[in-house]
Amino acid sequence: MSDTHAQSVAFVRDTAIPAAPPPARQRGAIRWMRENLFSTWVNALLTIAALVAIFFILRGILPWLFNGVWTTPSLTACREVLQGKVGGCFSVLTERWNQLLFGFEYPRDQYWRPATAFVLLFAAAAPVMFFNLPRRLLIITALYPFVAYYLIWGGTVLTPIVALLGFVAGYLAYAGLVRSSFATGFFAGIAAAALTWWIGGMIVSAIAPARPWLVHVPSRELGGFMLNMILGVTCLCLSIPLGVLLALGRQSRMPLIKGMSVVFIEFIRGVPLITLLFVANVVLAYFLPPGTSFDLILRVIIMITIFAAAYIAEVVRGGLAALPKGQYEAGDSLGLDYAQAMRLIILPQALKISIPGIVNIAVGLFKDTTLVSVISMFDLIGMIRGPILAASEWKGIYWELFGFAALLFFVVCYGISQYSQWLERQLSTGHR
Amino acid sequence: MKKSVILGALALAGVSAGAAAAGTLDDVKARGKLNCGVVTGLVGFGAPDANGEWQGFDVSMCRAVAAAVLGDPNAVQFVPTTGKTRFTALSSGEIDLLARNTTWTFSRDVDLKFEFIGVNYYDGQGFMVPKALNVSSAKDLDGATICVQTGTTTELNLADYFRKNNISYEPVPIETNAEGQQQYLAGACDAYTTDMSGLASTRATFEAPGEHVLLPEIISKEPLAPLVRHGDNEWADVVRWTLNALIAAEEAGITSANIGELSAQAGDAPEINRILGTEGDLGEMLGLDNEWAKRAIMAGGNYGEIFEKNIGEASPIGLARGLNAQWTDGGLLYAPPFR
Numbered sequence: 001m002s003d004t005h006a007q008s009v010a011f012v013r014d015t016a017i018p019a020a021p022p023p024a025r026q027r028g029a030i031r032w033m034r035e036n037l038f039s040t041w042v043n044a045l046l047t048i049a050a051l052v053a054i055f056f057i058l059r060g061i062l063p064w065l066f067n068g069v070w071t072t073p074s075l076t077a078c079r080e081v082l083q084g085k086v087g088g089c090f091s092v093l094t095e096r097w098n099q100l101l102f103g104f105e106y107p108r109d110q111y112w113r114p115a116t117a118f119v120l121l122f123a124a125a126a127p128v129m130f131f132n133l134p135r136r137l138l139i140i141t142a143l144y145p146f147v148a149y150y151l152i153w154g155g156t157v158l159t160p161i162v163a164l165l166g167f168v169a170g171y172l173a174y175a176g177l178v179r180s181s182f183a184t185g186f187f188a189g190i191a192a193a194a195l196t197w198w199i200g201g202m203i204v205s206a207i208a209p210a211r212p213w214l215v216h217v218p219s220r221e222l223g224g225f226m227l228n229m230i231l232g233v234t235c236l237c238l239s240i241p242l243g244v245l246l247a248l249g250r251q252s253r254m255p256l257i258k259g260m261s262v263v264f265i266e267f268i269r270g271v272p273l274i275t276l277l278f279v280a281n282v283v284l285a286y287f288l289p290p291g292t293s294f295d296l297i298l299r300v301i302i303m304i305t306i307f308a309a310a311y312i313a314e315v316v317r318g319g320l321a322a323l324p325k326g327q328y329e330a331g332d333s334l335g336l337d338y339a340q341a342m343r344l345i346i347l348p349q350a351l352k353i354s355i356p357g358i359v360n361i362a363v364g365l366f367k368d369t370t371l372v373s374v375i376s377m378f379d380l381i382g383m384i385r386g387p388i389l390a391a392s393e394w395k396g397i398y399w400e401l402f403g404f405a406a407l408l409f410f411v412v413c414y415g416i417s418q419y420s421q422w423l424e425r426q427l428s429t430g431h432r
Numbered sequence: 433m434k435k436s437v438i439l440g441a442l443a444l445a446g447v448s449a450g451a452a453a454a455g456t457l458d459d460v461k462a463r464g465k466l467n468c469g470v471v472t473g474l475v476g477f478g479a480p481d482a483n484g485e486w487q488g489f490d491v492s493m494c495r496a497v498a499a500a501v502l503g504d505p506n507a508v509q510f511v512p513t514t515g516k517t518r519f520t521a522l523s524s525g526e527i528d529l530l531a532r533n534t535t536w537t538f539s540r541d542v543d544l545k546f547e548f549i550g551v552n553y554y555d556g557q558g559f560m561v562p563k564a565l566n567v568s569s570a571k572d573l574d575g576a577t578i579c580v581q582t583g584t585t586t587e588l589n590l591a592d593y594f595r596k597n598n599i600s601y602e603p604v605p606i607e608t609n610a611e612g613q614q615q616y617l618a619g620a621c622d623a624y625t626t627d628m629s630g631l632a633s634t635r636a637t638f639e640a641p642g643e644h645v646l647l648p649e650i651i652s653k654e655p656l657a658p659l660v661r662h663g664d665n666e667w668a669d670v671v672r673w674t675l676n677a678l679i680a681a682e683e684a685g686i687t688s689a690n691i692g693e694l695s696a697q698a699g700d701a702p703e704i705n706r707i708l709g710t711e712g713d714l715g716e717m718l719g720l721d722n723e724w725a726k727r728a729i730m731a732g733g734n735y736g737e738i739f740e741k742n743i744g745e746a747s748p749i750g751l752a753r754g755l756n757a758q759w760t761d762g763g764l765l766y767a768p769p770f771r
Contacts, residue, residue, distance in 0.1 A: 075637065079639060095482065096482065099482075099484070104480045104484040105480075105484050278516075281517060282517055282520040282521075282524075283520075286520070286524050374514065374516075375514070375517060376472050376512045376513055376514045376517055378472075378512070382472070385472070385473070385608055385610055385611075386472035386473035386479070386512065387472070387473045387479050387480045388473075389473060389608075389610040390471075390472075390473030390474050390475050390478075390479035390609075390610070391473075391475070391479055391481065391482070392475050392476065392633075392637075392747070392748040392749065395475050395610075395613075395633070395634070395637040396613060396634075396637035396638065396639075398610075398614050
């Protein structure tokens with residue numbers, strides 16, 4: 001230490017004062033509250049109002065939730081147990097959970113089948129949703145529709161196998177002939193698949209065992225939340241590729257394809273979904289001969305799919321339009337043909353932009369599946385509005401049932417939305 | 433090309449519809465199952481229970497017809513229909529018989545080309561109001577909001593009644609009975625109107641049924657009747673006489689308890705003998721065998737037993753017989769003679 005100032009000042013402190021804690025108002029919870037809840041008078045008032053509102057909501061809901069009755073056989077018994085106290089009658093859920101999830105006709109001893117299909121759905125979806133998984137796992141995804149069909153509908157195992165063989169044959173024919181020309185390969189693929197299905201169909205009906213391992217469950221016996229899941233997942237998976245094709249078709253330079261795409265999209269978007277469902281249920285019944293039963297679920301799947309596809313097409317078109325022209329020119333200048341340019345340059349970027357829109361439609365589509373209750377199919381809402389509310393034991397019970405339905409739908413829709421946000425973060429390549 | 437495909441499909445549909453119309457009875461026998469249109473859920477009249485078995489007053493009609501024609505009351509494929517899809521389901525041939533609390537009206541019978549085969553329940557439209565409203569007559573409902581199901585005759589009757597009495601009201605349209613009940617309890621409307629049977633069964637499930645009153649006015653005739661398609665009289669006869677057999681069985685005193693004894697051999701009562709097939713060959717005239725009515729009655733009992741089990745005073749719905757008593761007891765049930 002220098003002694004320059006030894007005479008000029010009386011005392012020089014040579015150690016630091018120990019750090020004092022910040023004032024009470026500037027730390028911890030108090031500071032956080034001051035900054036976030038009570039920063040101005042207006043905010044303070046709003047905070048208090050919100051707290052009061054939350055208090056009243058909880059005061060209504062919590063006793064209802066915690067006083068709930070879970071074991072009575074009917075609503076009247078519930079009211080006797082409650083003796084006029086506030087409380088939910090959740091017994092309807094414990095009593096009818098199977099009908100809410102699987103519909104009232106699905107054989108009880110077969111519930112493990114749709115449940116297995118549901119669990120396998122995650123295994124099948126994972127390779128598509130998380131692309132750092134090994135690509136070889138995609139084979140699970142490709143096989144899943146056939147396995148799920150077999151599990152849910154049952155019947156002879158040959159049906160899904162023949163369906164799978166048809167796709168394999170179609171693909172092989174396409175792969176063998178696509179080098180000469182795309183159209184040849186395309187139509188040869190379709191012909192090969194159709195031929196396989198036709199021959200296979202005859203063989204199956206000839207040798208199908210009378211008592212298959214899994215009992216056949218007709219479509220009309222499906223119901224409950226299972227039906228919502230089947231409709232939602234199937235329609236979503238089918239409508240995204242169809243929507244992308246329609247969006248590309250709308251941008252096509254070929255007038256015929258462009259015209260057809262535009263008319264299709266605009267027509268479907270101009271018609272309410274419920275109208276399409278009525279067409280599927282009621283109007284088609286007039287045109288089809290009474291003997292042939294064209295599966296109602298299949299009809300509904302087709303209608304919801306084309307409805308969602310039209311909307312997805314518009315979202316994807318937005319993504320395509322947002323790309324700078326340079327991207328298209330880059331593809332051309334590299335000497336890529338149309339399919340390569342789309343697959344390698346344009347669509348990956350356009351689809352990335354479209355993710356929020358597509359997710360929006362996916363959530364909407366999933367919730368729209370409840371509309372089928374209007375055409376007398378017993379999905380989750382149909383089960384509640386029809387059989388359960390018409391049972392003399394449970395007539396007059398609403399909050400518990402519809403709350404349960406809301407909970408199931410919320411879980412699925414929130415999951416979809418969280419996944420899409422994660423996907424957006426993964427795909428962000430730092431343009432902003 | 434597309435046009436020709438559509439025309440072809442139309443022609444095919446027309447041909448096959450014609451073929452189906454030729455003989456519903458034969459179709460049902462060949463199929464081994466009766467396709468019966470029912471309600472998606474109405475307390476007492478038709479709903480699947482906790483085990484998924486369809487139960488109810490209208491459902492019993494389906495089972496009786498299946499028992500008469502096919503010999504098995506469970507050989508029924510129940511097709512749930514809503515108020516909007518029921519008529520198309522029947523006219524397109526998806527169902528053979530619609531037993532779904534449907535009111536028999538002129539235009540449905542004549543214009544929509546259906547054949548109502550006889551009334552199985554005489555109903556009438558009424559009003560339910562909270563006691564606190566202090567209303568004792570429907571004529572006091574001037575300016576009231578009223579919950580009413582859309583697409584039904586109730587909606588039209590309501591409009592007619594208020595116009596006739598020169599009073600005003602505001603309709604609150606609802607889709608299902610369950611929704612109407614909820615709206616009414618939530619106070620979205622002052623009064624709820626639907627058939628008296630529906631009002632009674634709805635009120636029975638309230639937490640405090642005593643706080644609601646049914647007004648004395650019955651503003652419409654609602655004869656609820658099963659129906660089939662026009663133009664197939666053999667099939668219509670089968671369904672009509674199955675219903676008549678159930679009604680006549682009650683009048684003649686045939687019950688599910690004594691039917692075994694009565695049908696063992698011809699007894700002293702000729703009418704009973706003819707119904708149960710121990711005498712004469714009425715069943716063969718219908719294209720069935722002579723035990724058809726016996727099977728129909730054994731499926732769920734006679735009309736009175738079906739009524740008591742599903743909607744009668746001992747059931748949770750608690751409806752009195754009223755107009756639906758036998759004509760001998762002052763009601764309107766009057767089955768034509770079996771001879």
